[in-house]
Amino acid sequence: xxxxxxxxxxxxFLVSGLGKLLSPYQNFLYVVQAYQLLPSWGEVLTAQVFxxxxxLVGFLVLTGLWTSWGLRGALILFGVFVVVLGQALIRGLQxxxxxxxxxxxxxxxxxxxIMDSASLLLTCALLCKISQAKKFSLDAFFD
Amino acid sequence: xxxxxxxxxxxxxxxxxxxGAKIYLGPKKIQINVQMARSKGNPExxxxxxxxxxxxxxxxxxxxxxxxxxxxxxxxxMYIQVxxxxxxNMHHHAMVSALYSECAARQGKFWALDDLMIPQQxxxxxxxxxxxxxxAMAEQAGLNIDQLxxxxxxxxxxxxxxxxxxxxxxxxxxxTPTYFINxxxxxxxxxxxxxxxxxxxxx
Numbered sequence: 001x002x003x004x005x006x007x008x009x010x011x012x013f014l015v016s017g018l019g020k021l022l023s024p025y026q027n028f029l030y031v032v033q034a035y036q037l038l039p040s041w042g043e044v045l046t047a048q049v050f051x052x053x054x055x056l057v058g059f060l061v062l063t064g065l066w067t068s069w070g071l072r073g074a075l076i077l078f079g080v081f082v083v084v085l086g087q088a089l090i091r092g093l094q095x096x097x098x099x100x101x102x103x104x105x106x107x108x109x110x111x112x113x114i115m116d117s118a119s120l121l122l123t124c125a126l127l128c129k130i131s132q133a134k135k136f137s138l139d140a141f142f143d
Numbered sequence: 144x145x146x147x148x149x150x151x152x153x154x155x156x157x158x159x160x161x162x163g164a165k166i167y168l169g170p171k172k173i174q175i176n177v178q179m180a181r182s183k184g185n186p187e188x189x190x191x192x193x194x195x196x197x198x199x200x201x202x203x204x205x206x207x208x209x210x211x212x213x214x215x216x217x218x219x220x221m222y223i224q225v226x227x228x229x230x231x232n233m234h235h236h237a238m239v240s241a242l243y244s245e246c247a248a249r250q251g252k253f254w255a256l257d258d259l260m261i262p263q264q265x266x267x268x269x270x271x272x273x274x275x276x277x278x279a280m281a282e283q284a285g286l287n288i289d290q291l292x293x294x295x296x297x298x299x300x301x302x303x304x305x306x307x308x309x310x311x312x313x314x315x316x317x318x319t320p321t322y323f324i325n326x327x328x329x330x331x332x333x334x335x336x337x338x339x340x341x342x343x344x345x346x
Binding site: 018021022023024026027029030033034040052055056059063065066094106138142143 | 146149150153154157158161164165168201232233315316317318321328329330331333334337
């Protein structure tokens with residue numbers, strides 16, 4: 001069960017990163033700008049770099065290569081999502097879609113913050129059960 | 144097998160695959176048809192803008208107003224062309240507003256209707272059926288109402304709108320407003336303002 005959960009969490013990041021990377025970066029820049037949280041240079045940097053981080057974390061967690069580092073990365077990313085979405089909801093920003101999955105899936109921020117909070121807890125649980133989470137992983141193959 | 148070496152190789156292969164897919168699936172180049180009725184300005188202008196908009200999208204309305212003000216200051220330096228990108232899953236009146244605009248364009252009245260429709264967007268966007276408001280705007284804009292209604296009933300105008308949206312999707316457009324300024328993709332009004340300032344410093 002823990003290995004399946006690990007694969008699901010990894011797939012979420014992999015799909016999310018791919019969705020953004022295969023679309024022109026300007027689309028994700030528009031999403032980042034909607035959160036009104038960063039200076040202009042920070043928005044451009046985030047739009048260019050963040051999808052690659054999601055892809056890398058997703059790949060590590062999905063395949064179970066350096067699983068514990070991948071899960072720590074996932075934990076940080078979910079934490080960032082919860083904070084960013086939370087501040088947007090508190091400030092009453094008008095976001096039609098969270099922009100989390102590029103142009104592939106449109107979800108309301110209220111829905112996503114619940115999903116992200118649940119995923120954050122699941123990732124914590126996976127880190128606690130790391131030996132079981134490493135089943136069917138590249139770590140299990142190499143170690 | 145050495146885990147570190149294998150891991151690094153696997154990650155590099157993944158990055159290579161994504162970069163390859165990005166290049167292979169990359170967006171097409173946009174061409175500007177200067178004959179189009181939904182254009183204004185100098186076709187030889189140094190700044191050519193194609194905007195893909197949804198008439199019910201609030202950011203698009205802001206962008207249209209911003210571009211209009213900018214255009215009034217620099218009429219000989221700009222060429223603007225509008226294309227349809229109705230977000231029908233988000234905005235209930237996206238298609239009908241685009242249909243009225245397309246039918247107005249066929250009578251050479253696109254900009255006249257646009258000047259009425261955009262400033263009043265926040266009002267008609269809340270209506271269950273905005274068509275009586277659009278009909279009144281069409282009359283005010285000087286459209287021939289019989290021709291307008293014939294156009295609205297035909298499938299042809301809808302096909303033009305859907306074809307432009309499909310074309311926009313092939314360019315990588317996911318949201319509105321999306322602009323192509325001298326071919327460079329710019330999404331949203333904040334980026335529009337930043338990009339225009341590079342062409343017109345001090346404006």
